[in-house]
Amino acid sequence: MCMDQVSRDVAPWTARRRSIFHVLLLSSFLVFFLLKPYFSNYSCPLYLVDFSCLRPPSSCRVPFSKFLGNASKFESFNSGSIAFMAKHLTSSGQSEETYLPPALHFIPPKTQLQESIKEVHMVLFTIMDDLLAKTKLSPRDIDILIVNCSGFCPSPSLSSIVINKYAMRSDIKSFNLSGMGCSASALSINLGQNLLKVHKNSYAIVLSTEILSNGWYAGNERPKLLLNCLFRMGSAAVLLTNKKEARKSSKYELFHTLRTQRAFDDKAYLSAIREEDSTGRLGVTLKRDLLHVAGETLRSNVTLLGSSILPFLEKLWHGLSIIRKRFMDKSAEIYVPNFKTVIQHFCLPTSGRPVIKEIAKGLKLGDREMEPALMTLHRFGNQSSSSLWYELAYLEAQDRVRKGDKVWQIGMGSGPKCVSVIWKCIRPIAKDQNSPWADCVHQYPIVPMDPGV
Structure with a gap:
């Protein structure tokens, strides 16, 4: 067989091999990108060890009659605003058992900076103490701290207030989120997830709240009065980790x-x-x-x-x-x-x-x-x-x-x-004796839910 004939036979085979190689390479890349999210999830699992929610003291309870009675004594509200808030309270789906911070029980409400700081201490330190007690951790074990509060952003920041109270480590990574609205806690979990992908073998705490003392609206524009009727006192602390040994003691894994x-x-x-x-x-x-x-x-x-x-x-x-x-x-x-x-x-x-x-x-x-x-x-x-x-x-x-x-x-x-x-x-x-529902869950669900709540 002459060399020209051999070259003519080899050339198509070489072209076919090159085509096959390109198809396999493209397929490999496609499979890699399709499966990358699944590999990523399993290579860096994130665990929710435990969480705590604030159970406000009974002294902070604000039945509708008290809310409207106090509001009627505020010079800033006219009769139309009182009637508007009364209507929305009764149709809001809330019971008579919700809470407002102490500063808003005064006539007129105390909305000064110092009152908001007192509220911060009340809603954040209580749940932080409970979470640390549940998980048997020291404040110095925490590597990352994320605090979110939409409407109150003091200086020093809320995260600095917490670090100062608990004498946390000098190298703790702290973040303070404001203006993010009701999505802030879920968003903080997403931020914690990304941080724990970088900082291996770490603990992260997310603290979520809304400080109401400085958010009270004392005017008569109805679209602004709604939040006076809806927003109530509450806070939550969540412990996250990427430590492999924490899987046995954790409640949830991030999916x-x-x-x-x-x-x-x-x-x-x-x-x-x-x-x-x-x-x-x-x-x-x-x-x-x-x-x-x-x-x-x-x-x-x-x-x-x-x-x-x-x-x-x-x-x-x-x-x-x-x-x-x-x-x-x-x-x-x-x-x-x-x-x-x-x-x-x-x-x-x-x-x-x-x-x-x-x-x-x-x-x-x-x-x-x-x-x-x-x-x-x-x-x-x-x-x-x-x-x-x-x-x-x-x-x-x-x-x-x-x-x-x-x-x-x-x-x-x-x-x-x-x-x-x-x-x-x-x-x-397991049942949590410190759950905010511990003393009332037997009363729920309220039936019928549709017209009655």
């Missing part, structure tokens, strides 16, 4: 997190904003289209989340329904995936009964899935970002969380933004 936001959209951005009224008094304005904005914000988060965690068939039906609506039948409804195929428990935002029901409707959830949010709103009011932990405490107090179950916490806040945090229970959950 998935996702953050989305819509601050790029002016309408959404302005739907909840802190600003001065016509007389110069500060307050948070809640616009009429807030419910619609909340739905849009949640929708983008849920769409991305579903693509990551839902079974193939749920994704397929959802995708086919979108194609049908777009190209075949404009009136057809888009199939809402059944998240209950993956998630057993839901902690929805406690931003108000209409918001809870709208979110549940959008996700096709029933009364049982709404129950933790509605009962938390009923017993404690809207505690901003810490509400998610009162809901999880409710599920634990009702003995519903089993080993292997997944819990989805949805944090939604001003900005607007939405943060999803999904936990997987990794051991049986």
Whole structure:
């Protein structure tokens, strides 16, 4: 066989080998990127060792009659504002058992800086002490500290106040988040997750609260009066770690997190904003289209989340329904995936009964899935970002969380933004005698939930 013939035979084989090599290389890259998230999750597990929620003292309880009686004595409110707040209190879904900090029980309320600092000590030190006692840790064992509070940002910061109180280490990594709204606690978990990917063999504590003493609105613009009626006292402390040996003692392992936001959209951005009224008094304005904005914000988060965690068939039906609506039948409804195929428990935002029901409707959830949010709103009011932990405490107090179950916490806040945090229970959950529900869980759920709460 001549050399020319050999060259002609070898050339096609070489080209085919090169093509096969390129296909294999491309396939390897594709498989790598598809499986990277799963490898990442297992290479750096994050554990929730335990958490604590504030049970405010009974002296802070504010029945409707006391709230309205005190408000009627404030010179800043006119009769129309009192009637407006009375109407929204009775329809809010709250009970007579919610709490306000001591400074707001005075006539007129004490809104000075020092009163807010006293409230910080009351709501943060109590739960920090409880969490350290539960986990048998020293303050000097903590490597990372994240404190979130949306409306109060003193100097020194809240994280510095905690570090000073507990004489923590000089090399602790501390972070103070403000202005993040009701999503801040879930967002802090996401931040803790990212930090613990970098800082190996570490403990992180997340402290979540809202300081109400400086957030009281003393004017007569109705969109700003709503928060006086809804926001109530609460705080939570959460211990996270990436220590492998902590798996045996931890309650949950982080399964998935996702953050989305819509601050790029002016309408959404302005739907909840802190600003001065016509007389110069500060307050948070809640616009009429807030419910619609909340739905849009949640929708983008849920769409991305579903693509990551839902079974193939749920994704397929959802995708086919979108194609049908777009190209075949404009009136057809888009199939809402059944998240209950993956998630057993839901902690929805406690931003108000209409918001809870709208979110549940959008996700096709029933009364049982709404129950933790509605009962938390009923017993404690809207505690901003810490509400998610009162809901999880409710599920634990009702003995519903089993080993292997997944819990989805949805944090939604001003900005607007939405943060999803999904936990997987990794051991049986024992009753917590210091739970905020310990003395009242036997009274819940309130039935019927729909008209009565």
